[in-house]
Amino acid sequence: MRTNTEATLESTRPLNPTPAVAPQKGRHRKPMAASKTPSSKASKRKRALVISVIVILILGVLAIGAYFVKQLIDSKYFFCTSSVTFIPIEKACDGVKDCSRGEDETSCVSHFKANTTFPVRLATAQHVLQVYRSSLGWRSVCSDDWTEQHTQTACTQLGYTYKPRSTSIPVTTLSSSLKVGPFAAVKPGTTATLIHQATVDLSVCKSGSVVSLSCSDCGVVGIQDRIVGGADAYIETWPWQVSLQEAGQHTCGGSLVSPRWVVTAAHCFSGSRKALTHWRVVSGRTYLTLTGGSYVDKIIVNGDYNAASNDYDIALMRLSSPITVGEYQRPVCLPPDAFNLAAGSSMAVTGWGSLHEDGKVSSSLQMAEVPLIDRATCSSSTEYGNMITPRMICAGFPQGGVDACQGDSGGPLVYLTSSKWNLVGVVSWGVGCARKEKPGVYSNVESMLNWIYTVIEKNP
Known part of the structure; x- marks a missing residue:
């Protein structure tokens, strides 16, 4: 006889129970909830994209804001790293140490006078190598006993050196001022000695020729093609x-x-x-x-x-570190001594300066061709009078219209010879921009080569 409990249990059992199936590994029961529609997925993706764009914009605005804040601070203050404080920019480099360690007076513009003559130079458009001795002055170096090692040594003294090479030029083809000497020649076994110290004096060259140097790939560009009255230019x-x-x-x-x-x-x-x-x-x-x-x-x-x-x-x-020389970055050549450019020689001036007097700087590099003006004309009473010194040259047109302007200062005035551009002048000053009978005035690089070479030698 069954108890009531047993009867209850039996009544709940199916008559034909289905055998239990063991769950298989990796298989899961599908959820009963309805799957999301494609439109809801797209909406979520769109929201995520909008949020991402907003975040990027906010970060961009903050970065730009931080940049301009830094520029504003830099234009008004000097940061003392030792004490982590700012001082007014006017107090930097004023001769008084305002930072705790004095760094405001150690990283400043310095001044230098060249009290001695730099003893090596290249002369005339033929780039004749010359050495200096106080008792005799400048002497052209003969090709006698000259070697490739001497070429390397001489070019290294002159600064930028890349694949230096030398040629021999017959004395008979030199300008009249160089034909008669005096001359000098290197002593055997002096390849590592500074060139001006490795020479002896000669009255004539035994070889009948002198050394001409090409020290680098300066001034060479791959293609030839606003400054007031200028045209767009390309850095290459x-x-x-x-x-x-x-x-x-x-x-x-x-x-x-x-x-x-x-x-x-x-x-x-x-x-x-x-x-x-x-x-x-x-x-x-x-x-x-x-x-x-x-x-x-x-x-x-x-x-x-x-x-x-x-x-x-x-x-x-x-x-602080050298640039990588290439198509877009390449030094210009320093000119040889006694370059003797004739008045009217066409030169090029480049820069991002104003396109007109008192205007804004150009966003694109500009170039203009200007002719060299002879010193007598530029020093005349109708132009600049006695304001023109031997350290200055003038370039431009009598009628004006083409000139360097504000923002071009310090930039190059260059002249092309033998497929190389030479730095003839540095944009310096003038009355207005492109005015009639008021041409641009440039620092005369040739007259200050001694200073340039001496500075570079003393600060390797």
Whole structure:
């Protein structure tokens, strides 16, 4: 007889129970909830995309804001790393140590006078090698006993060196001033000695020829093709052109003369523009950009620079690390001594300066062709009178219309010879821009080669 409990259990059992099936590994029961529709998935993706875009925009705005805040701070203050404080920019490089460790007075523009003659140079358009001795002056170096090692040594003394080579030029083909000497020749076994110390004096060259040097690939460009009255230019045509930027603002132009040195104008560093940390050199760009660029570890102004007369208006900047020479970045050649360019010679001036007097700087590199003006004309009473010194040259048209302008200062005036561009002048000053009988005035690079070579040698 079954109990009531047993009867209850039996009544709940199916008559034909289905055998239990053991669950298989990896198989799961499908959820009973309805699957999401395609429209709801697309809506979620759209929301996620919008949120991502908003986040990116916010981050971009914050980054741009932070950049401009930094530029504003840099233009007004100097940061003391030792004490983590700011001081007014006017107090940097003023001769008083305002930072706890004095770093505000250690990273500043310096001044240098060349008191001695740099003893090696290239002369005339033939690039004749000459050495200097105080008792005899300049002497052309004969080809006698000259070797490839001497070529390397001489070019190294002259700065930027890349695949240097030498040729022999017959004395009879030299200019009249060089034909008669005096001459010098290297002593055997002096390949590693500085060239001016390795020579002896001669009255004539036994070989009948002198040494001509080509030290580098400076001034060479792959193609030839606003400045007021100018035209658009491309950096690959003028790869030595750089933008000098102080506190994030284009201030002056400059010219690469080696992978690490830039020639520019002394007046670019007037006023409070003396802290090295605020300067950057941007190279290899056709369009003016205010980001990136090379740091600077030396700015050396010619010690004879006179702000009142603009005389000796030249300076050198040393980059913290050398640029990589290529199609868009390449040094221009320093000119030989006694280049003797004739009045009317066509030259090129480049930069991002104003397109008209008192205008804004150009966003794109500009180029203009200007003729050299003879010194007598530029020094006449109708032009600049006695304001023109031997350290200056003039270029432009009597009627005006084409000229360098504000923002071009420090930039290059170049002349093409033997497929190489030579740095003839540095944009310095003028009355207005492109005015009639008021041409551009440029620092005469040839007259200050001694200073340039001496600075580079003393700051390797």
